[in-house]
Structures are given as C-alpha cells and as structure tokens.
Amino acid sequence: MQTEQYDAVVCGGGPAGVAAAIAAARHGAHTLIIEQTGAFGGLGTQGLVPCFAPFSWRKDHLLIRGIGWEIVERLRSISGAGDGAWIHTDPEKLKLLFDRMLSESGVIPALFTTLTGAEVADGAIASATAYTKSGARTLRAKAFIDCTGDADLAHLAGCPTEKGDSDGRMQAASLCFVLAGVDVKAFEAFRESIGGGLAFRQFIHDSATAGKLHDSDRYQHLASAVCPREESGLIYFNYGHLYDIDGTDDDSLTQAMMLGRELVHDFVSFARSDIPGMANAVLMASGTLPGIRETRRIVGDFVLEESAFTQGRTHDDDIALYDYPVDLHDTSHRTDDSSATNPFLVGGVREIASKITYGIPYRTLLPKGVNNLLVAGRCISSDRPIQGSARVMPACFATGQAAGTAAAMRSHTGEGLAEIDVEKLRETLLADGAYLTERDQ
Numbered sequence: 001m002q003t004e005q006y007d008a009v010v011c012g013g014g015p016a017g018v019a020a021a022i023a024a025a026r027h028g029a030h031t032l033i034i035e036q037t038g039a040f041g042g043l044g045t046q047g048l049v050p051c052f053a054p055f056s057w058r059k060d061h062l063l064i065r066g067i068g069w070e071i072v073e074r075l076r077s078i079s080g081a082g083d084g085a086w087i088h089t090d091p092e093k094l095k096l097l098f099d100r101m102l103s104e105s106g107v108i109p110a111l112f113t114t115l116t117g118a119e120v121a122d123g124a125i126a127s128a129t130a131y132t133k134s135g136a137r138t139l140r141a142k143a144f145i146d147c148t149g150d151a152d153l154a155h156l157a158g159c160p161t162e163k164g165d166s167d168g169r170m171q172a173a174s175l176c177f178v179l180a181g182v183d184v185k186a187f188e189a190f191r192e193s194i195g196g197g198l199a200f201r202q203f204i205h206d207s208a209t210a211g212k213l214h215d216s217d218r219y220q221h222l223a224s225a226v227c228p229r230e231e232s233g234l235i236y237f238n239y240g241h242l243y244d245i246d247g248t249d250d251d252s253l254t255q256a257m258m259l260g261r262e263l264v265h266d267f268v269s270f271a272r273s274d275i276p277g278m279a280n281a282v283l284m285a286s287g288t289l290p291g292i293r294e295t296r297r298i299v300g301d302f303v304l305e306e307s308a309f310t311q312g313r314t315h316d317d318d319i320a321l322y323d324y325p326v327d328l329h330d331t332s333h334r335t336d337d338s339s340a341t342n343p344f345l346v347g348g349v350r351e352i353a354s355k356i357t358y359g360i361p362y363r364t365l366l367p368k369g370v371n372n373l374l375v376a377g378r379c380i381s382s383d384r385p386i387q388g389s390a391r392v393m394p395a396c397f398a399t400g401q402a403a404g405t406a407a408a409m410r411s412h413t414g415e416g417l418a419e420i421d422v423e424k425l426r427e428t429l430l431a432d433g434a435y436l437t438e439r440d441q
C-alpha cells in the first residue's frame with residue numbers, strides 16, 4: 001500500500017471540495033483532492049443540478065464572492081452559465097472548468113478514488129485510506145478537509161454527527177435529468193398560458209392525481225425547477241421527490257437510482273403525449289449521482305441555528321455571509337397540496353431573506369474530537385433548517401474556500417485547526433475577494 005504525505009487532503013470533489021482544494025493550493029499547500037466519480041463538481045455536474053442558487057437573495061448586493069463568483073464569471077466566459085439571479089449552468093462546461101481551475105492552481109487530482117477509512121491517533125487523523133483501481137492508498141496530511149457532503153471522513157474518524165429530523169428522516173431526494181428535442185418556445189408558451197412555474201407544478205400534481213402520472217408511497221411527481229435552454233432545445237429538470245432515502249446507506253442509494261429512473265421515464269412518456277412542445281422529447285441523461293439534499297451534519301462546539309437566519313445574526317468569526325431562504329423539502333409523500341411539498345415556496349422565509357443577512361462562522365467547519373479536520377459544504381455544523389439554506393452551491397463554495405485557506409494556514413504554522421488566527425483567516429479571505437462586511441439590515 002502506497003503511503004503519501006500532503007499538506008492538505010480534500011475528500012470529495014463537489015462545489016465545496018473544488019473551492020477548498022483551489023484555495024489551499026493557491027496558498028501554497030501541497031494539496032490532493034480525491035473524488036469517487038469520474039468528474040469534479042458533485043451534484044452540480046454528476047447530479048445534473050441545473051443552476052446555482054442566487055449568490056444573494058437581494059439582487060442589488062452580491063454576498064458570496066471569492067472563488068465562487070470567479071467560477072461564475074469564468075463559466076460565463078465559456079458560455080456555460082446564464083445571466084439570471086438563479087444562474088443556469090451547463091454541467092459539461094462546469095466539469096471542464098473545474099478540471100482547468102484545479103490544474104492551474106497546482107492541485108493534484110484523483111478521480112475514481114473513494115475514501116474508505118480513517119485512522120485516528122492522539123486526537124488527530126493519522127491517515128485516511130482510499131480505494132482505487134490500482135489498489136489502496138494511505139493518505140497522510142497536516143490537514144484533512146471533508147467535502148463528501150455526507151461528512152464521511154468525520155464519521156469514519158469518530159466525530160459526532162446528526163442525521164435528519166428527530167426520527168432520522170431526511171428531506172426527499174430527486175434524480176435530476178435533461179430532455180433534448182424540446183420545442184422550448186412552445187413549452188414556454190404553454191407554461192405561461194397556464195400561469196407560470198407554480199401553475200406548472202400544479203398541472204403535474206393534477207395529472208398525477210388523475211392517474212396520468214404514477215405516484216407511489218416512495219415517490220411523487222413534482223416539478224421543483226424546470227430550466228429551459230431555448231438555443232439548444234434542452235430542458236433541465238430538478239424533478240420528483242424520492243422518499244425515505246438515506247444517502248449514507250448503499251441499499252437506499254441503489255433504491256434512489258432505480259426508483260428515480262422509474263419516475264423520470266414515467267414523466268417522459270407523459271410529457272411526450274400531454275405537454276405542448278415535448279412531443280419529440282428524448283431523455284438525454286439522468287444524474288449519475290442521486291440528488292441527495294440532506295444526510296449527516298457534524299456537531300461541532302458551535303452549531304449554527306435557524307435563528308441566525310431569522311434574526312440576521314452575524315459572528316466575530318464569520319467566514320461568509322448569506323441570505324438564501326430556508327429551503328426544506330418534505331420527508332414524506334403528501335397528497336394535499338402540491339406547493340406544500342416544499343414550504344420554501346409558500347413560507348415567509350422568502351420575505352425574511354429579502355431583508356436580512358446571516359453569518360456562517362468558522363466554528364461550523366470544526367468537528368469535535370480531532371484537531372486536523374475541517375468540514376465544508378452541506379454537512380457543516382448546523383441545525384436542519386439552516387442546513388436548508390447553507391446547503392446550496394454558492395454557500396458551499398464559500399465554506400470550501402474558507403476551509404482550504406485555513407488548511408493552508410495550518411500547514412504553514414503547524415497549529416491545531418481550532419487554534420488558528422481567525423482574524424488572519426478573515427483578512428486572507430477578504431484579500432481573496434470574499435465579502436464579510438455586514439450590509440444594512
């Protein structure tokens with residue numbers, strides 16, 4: 001078994017992992033990033049999630065900047081991102097951009113490399129183990145960064161985590177997909193004629209109730225987001241709810257993919273016969289990763305709570321500011337009202353988000369029990385509701401950048417990650433383009 005030594009090892013190459021690795025390498029850390037699939041980008045590429053959430057809910061003031069916004073600008077420069085507040089993305093261009101940015105920064109990339117174990121000694125991760133086609137790799141690092149989305153490394157290292165609600169139930173998962181061969185203009189005209197996006201969601205719900213689409217105990221047709229690309233005749237769908245899926249359980253993940261494909265093909269048959277503009281639609285691709293919204297969250301000394309959002313709370317050690325609403329999808333099938341399946345659509349949280357900003361403190365990246373591990377992305381130390389905000393990609397870029405920067409600082413000074421000079425970290429983030437000044441509430 002090979003044993004390798006790095007300054008920073010990033011586990012998981014989604015939005016958080018890519019930003020973490022780039023930040024660490026740009027600050028001089030000898031950095032490895034491992035990713036279990038064949039491309040970087042996580043749900044933004046392999047999951048076919050079709051757009052970045054707003055980088056600020058209030059259109060006049062960008063909150064997430066730094067590496068996240070650099071990604072947007074560079075993606076736009078290769079015609080891979082749209083101009084709206086919800087930034088439509090081209091997953092293939094995003095894969096290419098991430099490859100290029102990681103290479104330019106000097107990060108060592110390792111695709112098809114799966115984290116499988118961790119050895120802990122004296123309050124630190126002594127090594128992590130990864131599976132590859134060429135055999136097992138033993139990875140040692142001054143700092144590890146867990147960006148698996150599921151807090152896999154924290155869990156393997158014995159750090160405390162929580163999962164789902166008090167009954168362990170998690171938000172519904174979705175298998176995103178893309179249709180080709182759509183007459184987008186005709187579809188758009190139809191959607192407008194019935195009243196727009198929410199009315200289209202109701203149309204899908206009514207069609208399922210009428211038996212034209214087939215819901216089951218385990219899944220439900222639901223058009224969460226429909227992103228048409230008129231110029232190419234493609235429509236990206238963040239569609240359907242898959243219930244009782246646990247993204248940390250391999251049987252459950254298998255079910256998610258198989259149920260998801262049933263749901264998607266059922267929709268495509270229906271779309272070809274019943275949705276104007278879709279008569280010639282073909283399923284071009286469905287995600288190679290299931291759209292998992294929620295699994296483990298680390299429980300650090302500090303847990304970010306929903307009240308930070310509702311009260312617009314900031315903290316001395318904030319490494320990002322954000323305002324995306326609390327976006328929690330249901331945990332089980334509801335038949336009453338299509339809009340109720342995601343209270344985000346109807347709740348007052350949107351109104352709050354248009355007025356306040358909350359801070360994400362450095363302490364949310366610090367798990368308990370080991371002193372050389374940071375966590376970034378959707379599994380930071382938070383309660384469930386605020387995870388429903390901090391899980392979207394702009395926030396993951398920001399927590400990733402902060403974790404990578406902190407890891408590089410540690411690799412230079414050798415101190416524990418909880419002991420680093422947070423003011424210096426904030427200054428470095430500011431110098432690297434992040435935005436940390438509280439705006440007017």
Ligand SMILES: Cc1cc2nc3c(=O)[nH]c(=O)nc-3n(C[C@H](O)[C@H](O)[C@H](O)COP(=O)(O)OP(=O)(O)OC[C@H]3O[C@@H](n4cnc5c(N)ncnc54)[C@H](O)[C@@H]3O)c2cc1C
Binds near residue numbers: 040174175
């Ligand atoms: C259906 C759906 C729709 C969404 N819509 C939007 C949206 O419109 N806009 C938005 O901004 N956000 C959206 N989100 C949220 C967002 O996409 C995710 O929360 C975000 O991608 C999380 O980033 P991450 O880097 O933490 O994790 P992920 O994107 O999940 O990336 C984790 C990466 O780690 C890898 N990995 C996992 N375990 C291991 C391991 N053991 N070894 C090696 N590699 C591993 C995975 O393969 C993956 O590449 C959506 C999420 C879902 C599920």
